Amino acid sequence: MDSKDILSQEEGQDKAVDFREILFNYLVHWKWFVASIIVAMGIAFFILARKNNVYTVTASVLMKNDKSGATPDMLMMESLGMASVKNNLENEVEIMRSKNVMLQVVMDLELYTNYVMKKGMRKIDLYKDTPIELSIDSATVRSLVFPITIHAVPKSSEDYDVKVSYNGENKSLVLTANPLPVNIGDISFTMTRNFAVQLPEEDIIITVSNPRNMANYLSKAIVADALSKGSTILTLSLNTFNIAKAKDVLNRVVFYYNELSMAEKNRVALNTERFIDERIVSISKELGNVEKQAENFRKAHKLTDVKNEGEKFTTELSETEKKLFELETQLNLVDYVDQFVSNKQHVYTPIPYLGITDAGFSELINKYNQMLLVRERLLRSSSEDNPLIADINHDISDLRKGVLSGIISVRKGLNIEKKDLQAKNRQLNNMVASVPEVERELTEIMRQQSIKDKLYVFLLEKREENSLNKTLTVPVASIVDTPDVTGGPVEPNKPKTFLIAFVFGLSIPALFIFLKDMFNVKFKDRMDVERLTSVPVLGEIAKNDTGDQFVVKAKSTAPIVELFRLVRNSLQFMLNEPDKKVINVTSTVTQEGKTFFSMNLALSFALTNKKVILVGLDIRRPQLKKHFSIMTNKGITSYLSGQETDLDGLIVPSGMSEYLDLLPAGPIPPNPNELLTNSRLDQVFEILREKYDYIIVDTAPVGMVSDTFLLNRLADVNLYVTRANYSSKKYLALLNSYVADKRLTSTYLIVNAVDMQAHSYSYRKYGYGYGYGYGSKYSYSSAYGYGGNGSDENQKNKKRKKCWF
Structure with missing residues (x-):
C-alpha cells in the first residue's frame, strides 16, 4: 500500500x-x-x-415596628407627643442575634457548661437531665482562657471516678453523694450528684468554656428570616441535638431582645425626665423670687386693691400681654433647647421634647432623636468602625446642624412677632398713662409672676406625661408560634x-x-495503536512465554503460531505479483522483537514449501548468527565490501527447514551506511529475487540509525514492529512522520507481545478471542527483542505475582 x-x-x-x-x-x-x-x-x-440526629426548632415572632402593628398603648404614646420609632427589620434582626443578647441567654441558661454522655459511638446531650451538676461562679466563667474538661467514669452504683483537666493540669477525684469541691489552677468550683436523675452506666463528659465562645456560636447558628416580603413576622430557627435546649434558647433570645429594646426606648424618657426636673428647680426659684417681690411691693406701697381705671385699655393690654407671655414661653423653650444642644456632652443624647409650637422644628427634633436611637441599637452589635455607624454619625451631624439652624430661625420669627406686640403694647401703655405709676409697676410684677407660674405648671404637666410614657413601654417582639421542632431530623x-x-x-x-x-506513555494492544496512527495494523503477535525464540513449528496449533499464519496470509495476499517478494522488518528501538518476528515469519513462509531467505541487514548489531548458531563469520557485508565475490557461498541453510536459507550480516563494517548505498546491494537482491519466493530482511531500528531508510528502495513491504507495554506512544508519532515524508513506503504495523490473557484484552475483543478452539489461556512471554531472546526478562515475568495494582 x-x-x-x-x-x-x-x-x-x-x-x-x-x-x-x-x-x-x-x-x-x-x-x-x-x-x-x-x-x-x-x-x-x-x-x-x-x-447524632439534628433537628430544626423554629419559632415565629411578630415585630411591632409600624402603625399597622401598633397596640392601643403605642397609639396613646403618639397622641401624647412621644412619636414611635419605625424599626428597620434587618437592623432588628442583627440586634436580636447580637453577641450581647446571646451572652445574656448563655449566662441565664448556663450554656457555657455542656454535659454529654458517651453511648456507644455517639455522645448524648444531657441538658437538664444530667446526674452530675457543676456550680461555678459567673465571674470565674467569664475569665476562663482555657476550657475545663471533666471525665466522670462510673465507679459503683453511687460513685464516680472523676478526672479534671484545666490548662495542662490534671486531677483525679472521687464524687460521692456529698458535694465535691474542686480546686485546680487558679479556679475553683463544686460538683454535686443530682439524685433526681438515675445514675447511668456510661461515662459523663462535662466541658466548661468561656460564655463568649458559646455566644459567638449562637449568634451564627440562629437563622432569622422574614416570613414573606414586606412581612414583620420573623421565623427564628436553630439546628440542635437537644430539642428542649433549642426551645429554651429561642424563648430567652426573644425575652432579652425585648428587655434591650424597652431599655433603649426608655432612654429618651429618662433623659427628658432629668432635664425637666432641673428646669422645675430653676423655675421654682425664679417664681418664688417674683412672688416675694410682689409681696414686698404691696407692703411698701400699702396696696390692698387695684383700681379699675382705664378698664378698656387694660383689657386690650391684657390680651397683648397674654400673647407676649406665650411668645416669652416659646422663647424660653427655644433657649432651653439651645442650651441643651450647644452642650458638647449632649452630642449623642436625645433632645427633650417640650412642646415648641413650630411644627417643622418639632418634626426635626423628633427625627434627630429617632436617628440617635438607631445608632444606639447598632452600637450594641457592632463597633464605631462599622461603615453603617459612620453613615449614621454623618446623618446625625447633618440633623444637629439643622436643629441649630432651626433654633436660629424659630427664635428670629418669635423675636419679630415679639417686637410687633411690644410696639402695640407701648401704644396701649401710652393710652393708660393716666393710671397711677404704682399700679403699672405692680402690674409688671404680677405679669412676671404669671409667666413663671404658667411655665412651672407646664413643666409639671410634661413631667407627668413623660412618666406615663415610661409606664406604657411595651415589648417590640412577641412570639406568635412557640418554639417547636419541624418534622423529623434534618441530619x-x-x-x-x-x-x-x-x-x-x-x-x-x-x-x-x-x-x-x-x-501511561505506552500502548497495550492494537486498538491503542490504531488510535494513534493511520498506518494500517497488519496483525498482532501474542506474548512468547515459552523461552524458545523459534515458536513457529510444523503442525503446531499454538495461538501464537496461528497469529503468525494470519500475518503470513495477509502478506501473501498483498504480494500477489511475481516481482513482489522483499519484506523489510524494522522497529523504532531495540528490544521490540524485530529479529524474533523476522525469524518466525520466515519459518511460517517456509512451512508453505516456499523458498524463503532471511537476510541480516542489521549490520551494526547482527543477531541472526547467534540465534541460528552460524559458524562462519562471512556474510553480506563481505560481498558488499568486495572481500567475497561468490554470493552463493555466503548463503547458509537455516537448519530449521529445508525451504529456509540464511544470508547473515557478516563482520561489522566501519562504513555501514556507505555499504548500503552500494549498487552491489541492488545486484544481490536481483539475484535473490530470481532464486527465492520470499525475501525477509532483518533491518536496523529506524529510531537509532538511518540504515533502514536506505533499504526502502529494495522493499515491496515494510513491516514496522512495535511491542505492547514497552514501546512508547511517541514512537508512533515518529512512524507517522517517516511515512508522511515517504522515507518508508508500503508500511504496515505489527503489534508484538500482546497480552492475550489480560481481561482488558478480552473485553476489547467483545468476546471474540484468538485461537479458534485452541484455548484461551495464553502463557507467552514478551522476552525477546533486539539483541537476544530476553530470557532474563522472561524469568522476571514468571516471578511476578497477580495483583489488582
Whole structure:
C-alpha cells in the first residue's frame, strides 16, 4: 500500500470516541470498584453511627415596628407627643442575634457548661437531665482562657471516678453523694450528684468554656428570616441535638431582645425626665423670687386693691400681654433647647421634647432623636468602625446642624412677632398713662409672676406625661408560634450519605484508572495503536512465554503460531505479483522483537514449501548468527565490501527447514551506511529475487540509525514492529512522520507481545478471542527483542505475582 493511501488523513486527526471501549476499560477492573464501594459504604456507616440526629426548632415572632402593628398603648404614646420609632427589620434582626443578647441567654441558661454522655459511638446531650451538676461562679466563667474538661467514669452504683483537666493540669477525684469541691489552677468550683436523675452506666463528659465562645456560636447558628416580603413576622430557627435546649434558647433570645429594646426606648424618657426636673428647680426659684417681690411691693406701697381705671385699655393690654407671655414661653423653650444642644456632652443624647409650637422644628427634633436611637441599637452589635455607624454619625451631624439652624430661625420669627406686640403694647401703655405709676409697676410684677407660674405648671404637666410614657413601654417582639421542632431530623441524611459514599466509591478507582491511563506513555494492544496512527495494523503477535525464540513449528496449533499464519496470509495476499517478494522488518528501538518476528515469519513462509531467505541487514548489531548458531563469520557485508565475490557461498541453510536459507550480516563494517548505498546491494537482491519466493530482511531500528531508510528502495513491504507495554506512544508519532515524508513506503504495523490473557484484552475483543478452539489461556512471554531472546526478562515475568495494582 502506498504511503499516500495510508496517510490520507492529516496526522493526529481525532478519531471517533468509542464509549464502549472506554466502558470496557473500566469494567475490567470491576474488583477495584467493588472493593472501593464496600470501603466507602463502610466509612459512611461508621460516620452515621457516630452522628447524632439534628433537628430544626423554629419559632415565629411578630415585630411591632409600624402603625399597622401598633397596640392601643403605642397609639396613646403618639397622641401624647412621644412619636414611635419605625424599626428597620434587618437592623432588628442583627440586634436580636447580637453577641450581647446571646451572652445574656448563655449566662441565664448556663450554656457555657455542656454535659454529654458517651453511648456507644455517639455522645448524648444531657441538658437538664444530667446526674452530675457543676456550680461555678459567673465571674470565674467569664475569665476562663482555657476550657475545663471533666471525665466522670462510673465507679459503683453511687460513685464516680472523676478526672479534671484545666490548662495542662490534671486531677483525679472521687464524687460521692456529698458535694465535691474542686480546686485546680487558679479556679475553683463544686460538683454535686443530682439524685433526681438515675445514675447511668456510661461515662459523663462535662466541658466548661468561656460564655463568649458559646455566644459567638449562637449568634451564627440562629437563622432569622422574614416570613414573606414586606412581612414583620420573623421565623427564628436553630439546628440542635437537644430539642428542649433549642426551645429554651429561642424563648430567652426573644425575652432579652425585648428587655434591650424597652431599655433603649426608655432612654429618651429618662433623659427628658432629668432635664425637666432641673428646669422645675430653676423655675421654682425664679417664681418664688417674683412672688416675694410682689409681696414686698404691696407692703411698701400699702396696696390692698387695684383700681379699675382705664378698664378698656387694660383689657386690650391684657390680651397683648397674654400673647407676649406665650411668645416669652416659646422663647424660653427655644433657649432651653439651645442650651441643651450647644452642650458638647449632649452630642449623642436625645433632645427633650417640650412642646415648641413650630411644627417643622418639632418634626426635626423628633427625627434627630429617632436617628440617635438607631445608632444606639447598632452600637450594641457592632463597633464605631462599622461603615453603617459612620453613615449614621454623618446623618446625625447633618440633623444637629439643622436643629441649630432651626433654633436660629424659630427664635428670629418669635423675636419679630415679639417686637410687633411690644410696639402695640407701648401704644396701649401710652393710652393708660393716666393710671397711677404704682399700679403699672405692680402690674409688671404680677405679669412676671404669671409667666413663671404658667411655665412651672407646664413643666409639671410634661413631667407627668413623660412618666406615663415610661409606664406604657411595651415589648417590640412577641412570639406568635412557640418554639417547636419541624418534622423529623434534618441530619444526618442517610440516603444522601450512602449515595455520596457510593459515588465516591465509584469515582476513586475511576479517577485512578483515568490518571493511570493518562500518564501511561505506552500502548497495550492494537486498538491503542490504531488510535494513534493511520498506518494500517497488519496483525498482532501474542506474548512468547515459552523461552524458545523459534515458536513457529510444523503442525503446531499454538495461538501464537496461528497469529503468525494470519500475518503470513495477509502478506501473501498483498504480494500477489511475481516481482513482489522483499519484506523489510524494522522497529523504532531495540528490544521490540524485530529479529524474533523476522525469524518466525520466515519459518511460517517456509512451512508453505516456499523458498524463503532471511537476510541480516542489521549490520551494526547482527543477531541472526547467534540465534541460528552460524559458524562462519562471512556474510553480506563481505560481498558488499568486495572481500567475497561468490554470493552463493555466503548463503547458509537455516537448519530449521529445508525451504529456509540464511544470508547473515557478516563482520561489522566501519562504513555501514556507505555499504548500503552500494549498487552491489541492488545486484544481490536481483539475484535473490530470481532464486527465492520470499525475501525477509532483518533491518536496523529506524529510531537509532538511518540504515533502514536506505533499504526502502529494495522493499515491496515494510513491516514496522512495535511491542505492547514497552514501546512508547511517541514512537508512533515518529512512524507517522517517516511515512508522511515517504522515507518508508508500503508500511504496515505489527503489534508484538500482546497480552492475550489480560481481561482488558478480552473485553476489547467483545468476546471474540484468538485461537479458534485452541484455548484461551495464553502463557507467552514478551522476552525477546533486539539483541537476544530476553530470557532474563522472561524469568522476571514468571516471578511476578497477580495483583489488582
